[in-house]
Amino acid sequence: MRSTYRVLAFVIAMGVAIQAASVALAFFTILDEVDGGGVFTADYDYESNLGIMIHRVGGLGLVPLSALALLIVAFFTRVPGAVKWAAAVFGLVVLQIALVFAAFANASVGALHGMNALAVLLTAIWAGRRITHVSEQDERARDVAAA
């Protein structure tokens, strides 16, 4: 369970990196198309833009599902603080999706979506590194007690 927890935490961190890469890919794809005389309106075919499609799947699939799985797995690791940090990751992911809606109403909120992504990334890395560290400490403590 601890290794599952660790893997999930790093999957989330990787997911955030993929999200950052895809949004840049999407933006530069649009710039390229507009330079070629294309128009960017509601008629834009989002499905033709790989960056947007990756961002959609990542943001509504990979990252939230991994965060949910992390939170569930956390309960079975029996490592103090594992649930707390998984809940933090999950909460930040929920906030991240909520910020998408807020940004539809007010585009400037979109900046917070970008900043909160860093919070998800750092929290996920912290949770993943921490469980490795805490587990090792735990093992050592038990070995000492057994000796």
Place this chain on the structure above:
Amino acid sequence: MSGRGTLRRPSRVVALGIAASLALTVPVGVLWARSLLPDTYSVMEMGYPDWGGGPGGSGHQAHVLGEDTPGSPAATSVTELTGPAGRPDVAVTLVARQEPVTLVGGRTVAGYTINHTSPGPLLRIGQGDLLEVTLVNESVADGTTLHWHGVDLPNAEDGVAGVTQDAVPVGGRHVYRFVAEDPGTYWYHSHQVSHAQVRGGLFGLLVVDPPGRRDDGDVVAAVHTYDGQRTVGGAPGESRALAEPGATVRLRVVNTDNAPLDVTVGTSFRVLAVDARDVVGPEDVEGRAVRLAGGGRADLGFVVPADGSAVRIQLGQDGLTSLVVGPDDGAAPEVGRVEGLLDLLSYGSPAPLGFDPEAADRRFDYSIGRRPGFIDGIPGLYWSINGQLFPDVPMFMVAEGDVVRMTLENHSGEVHPMHLHGHHAVVLSRNGEPASGSPWWVDTLDVASGDSYEIAFVADNPGIWMDHCHNLPHAAEGLVAHLAYVGVSTPYRIGGPAGNEPE
């Protein structure tokens, strides 16, 4: 579950973990499972009936929709609601193909054609003519149909796959027959997998002339974006239409796109008609753009200058696409800055509506939001109607002759061009401000985010009618409801052997 200490006591943490897992996954799982759609279903079984405060709302949901319930007239099938028999005044065969579209100038994009062109042929008929169109599907793999956008015709001719007919498979044909009762500018387009087929070019224009007026200085302009390239009649950039100096022009602009289209005219003009309904007492407009909803139309009247110059009509805010109307070599200056949009709420002169919206028999709310959820098991950010996602949407129930009021409200963050089939509705107010100009009749109304419109119409055309967003990808994302007349049912189904998929 590693480590020696863990085996000794089944801790409360594990119990808590199981409880938390269930608490987190069960609701999500239930939402997911509930969103799954059967392979085939009738729109009559979809969602819940909304009686709008009128008779019929006894609380029973299961059998009311179009069934032969006590007290309601015997069920009529939409298949019986056809256009008249007899010799057509105009008969046309339209052949739909899935093939590359060649834009004016030579660029080729993947798409669809009608009689090897996109836009398809312009159909021009007189008021009162019986039109007979034979649709032949030569190679559209998903099947296709033709919907007559804005024409208030008999329900069986409406061309909606899975509601008024089965999609026409490759090798199949379907005949549409109807009398063009109201003059004006219309268009026809596929209503099978429409978000892809219309975008790809499966559409054309229909103009109905009033008696005694034909081609008198008319210019038609179908604006369509093919693969990111906005065009007028399939021509990117600047197009020209010939008109003599001093000529009076009626420009019929049709927005066949999903996005709103701002039309700016480089001279003083009048809005003669909106969505095929004449504006009463149109005044001269200068320095304002006309915004057309996706699917909407406007007829604009102006005079070509006598000095030999031409008039530029800019289509879209970016200035990349324009139509120049005037003599062959007439210079057309760039369109100047506009101060804003023309507000049709106060344009023209008031006139009687022909019915009393205050004496409404039904009052409906059509409130559009957006939220995360599942549709058919796929997670996404979806449009909601009255708080719920497709297919848990209202079926607006009316009886023939009812006066219907509907409040269209949008708090979804994006504009929605709302299109009611088979009827024209009049705008009563926007955000509480009453309409003060000409009666503003619409079949397609742009409802911007944050806006609330009250509209009214007379339920005078029995059938099952789609009432949906004409940003067609939005419809495919669940922004679809229906208006149904008590006692009318449809034998057609979404999905099924015909693979009906109207959005």
